[in-house]
Amino acid sequence: MSASSPLEILKERVAGQQAVGLTRRLVSVGPSCGRFVSVRGRRCLLMASNDYLGLAAHPRLAQASLEAAAACGTGSGASRLISGTLESHVELEQAIARFKHAPAALFFPTGYMTNLGVVSTLATEGDLIVSDRLNHASLIDACRLSHAEVKVYPHGDVARAEALLAQGPERGIKLLVTDGVFSMDGDLAPVPALLEAARRQNALLVIDDAHATGVWGATGRGTLEHFGLEPTPEVVMAGTFSKALGGLGGFAAGAPEVIDALVHGARSLLYSTAPPPAQAAVALAGLELVDAEPWRRDHLHALSALLRKRMAEAGLEVAGEAGPIVPVLTGGAQAALDVAEGLWQRGVFAPAVRPPTVPQGASRIRLTVTAAHEERDIEQAAQALVEAAREAGI
Numbered sequence: 001m002s003a004s005s006p007l008e009i010l011k012e013r014v015a016g017q018q019a020v021g022l023t024r025r026l027v028s029v030g031p032s033c034g035r036f037v038s039v040r041g042r043r044c045l046l047m048a049s050n051d052y053l054g055l056a057a058h059p060r061l062a063q064a065s066l067e068a069a070a071a072c073g074t075g076s077g078a079s080r081l082i083s084g085t086l087e088s089h090v091e092l093e094q095a096i097a098r099f100k101h102a103p104a105a106l107f108f109p110t111g112y113m114t115n116l117g118v119v120s121t122l123a124t125e126g127d128l129i130v131s132d133r134l135n136h137a138s139l140i141d142a143c144r145l146s147h148a149e150v151k152v153y154p155h156g157d158v159a160r161a162e163a164l165l166a167q168g169p170e171r172g173i174k175l176l177v178t179d180g181v182f183s184m185d186g187d188l189a190p191v192p193a194l195l196e197a198a199r200r201q202n203a204l205l206v207i208d209d210a211h212a213t214g215v216w217g218a219t220g221r222g223t224l225e226h227f228g229l230e231p232t233p234e235v236v237m238a239g240t241f242s243k244a245l246g247g248l249g250g251f252a253a254g255a256p257e258v259i260d261a262l263v264h265g266a267r268s269l270l271y272s273t274a275p276p277p278a279q280a281a282v283a284l285a286g287l288e289l290v291d292a293e294p295w296r297r298d299h300l301h302a303l304s305a306l307l308r309k310r311m312a313e314a315g316l317e318v319a320g321e322a323g324p325i326v327p328v329l330t331g332g333a334q335a336a337l338d339v340a341e342g343l344w345q346r347g348v349f350a351p352a353v354r355p356p357t358v359p360q361g362a363s364r365i366r367l368t369v370t371a372a373h374e375e376r377d378i379e380q381a382a383q384a385l386v387e388a389a390r391e392a393g394i
């Protein structure tokens, strides 16, 4: 007999996921600060954080937070349009615009809310969104929210993306949307070719540089800088402070017309209380540290290359070509869980990533390197992974 009460139905749905090996648990990893975490009572080397520059434990960020809270309190009181736009928000937005070489910028509570706001405001009924198949869930949800027509192109296939844009409305907006760096594969979008396609098709190009800001480009400006490009009016940059910048919050940067449209229409900005002053202060300090401590980026890329080299030497299949996201492919979901367990037994914490986060048959261990790591950490993680993979029959 099938379940009938709402709670029974929920239980059945979860059991359905568990039956196919997709049990999810919120693993408590406290206390956590820097390279080590405590997981199920074991001190583990943390190889799972997106704190790429190691700024989340930087004393200057903690100090910025404390000072802002002491001076301005802990809440911003209302949404940005009611009474929530504080001096610290305005100062931060000017700094974001300078950092991204963009005319204007807007601060959001999170990166997720940024993407919801940007995509669903810039494209609406009668418009067309063309989106990479491996885009982050926040962009996918944003497409659903937009009421625009949505067409998905195979990962990185610029010709297909352009062909889809060409079918767009004569008068409406065409939006080409991509992650700058793909979160589960660590590869970069073909940004120069996408930009040319967007220009030819009179489209706006939204680049979510959540995993690129602070990490890619000679001075950490992100994917545009990495490819030797400057922002142009058709480019809308999105990003987050929650990864390399060590804090929390998201941002959009682009043409004044774009930012103005967001102020008028982005519901995730208008109908949510503004981030507290301490969050803005941490974000500002994070941006400053990207310039003040460039050694972090160099160290990060050197360690990332070392980890990839060790994986290749062991004959393990790794996605992406460079950078701190090092996804080791296991194929099946159970194999990924077995490797994650083997890592934990060896004092290393890195998650098994399984469907629906990645496609069926593409489960993986997503290792991430940060500038807080040392060379010996990478050697330890590599050895543990090779042993755990052998044990799991990979």
Ligand SMILES: Cc1ncc(COP(=O)(O)O)c(C=O)c1O
Pocket (backbone or CB within 6 Å): 110, 111, 112, 113, 115, 136, 138, 179, 181, 183, 208, 210, 211, 240, 241, 242, 249, 250
């Ligand atoms: C590509 C990408 N965009 C956006 C987000 C959301 O950012 P936030 O964590 O600041 O909400 C994430 C992950 O969290 C991400 O991986």
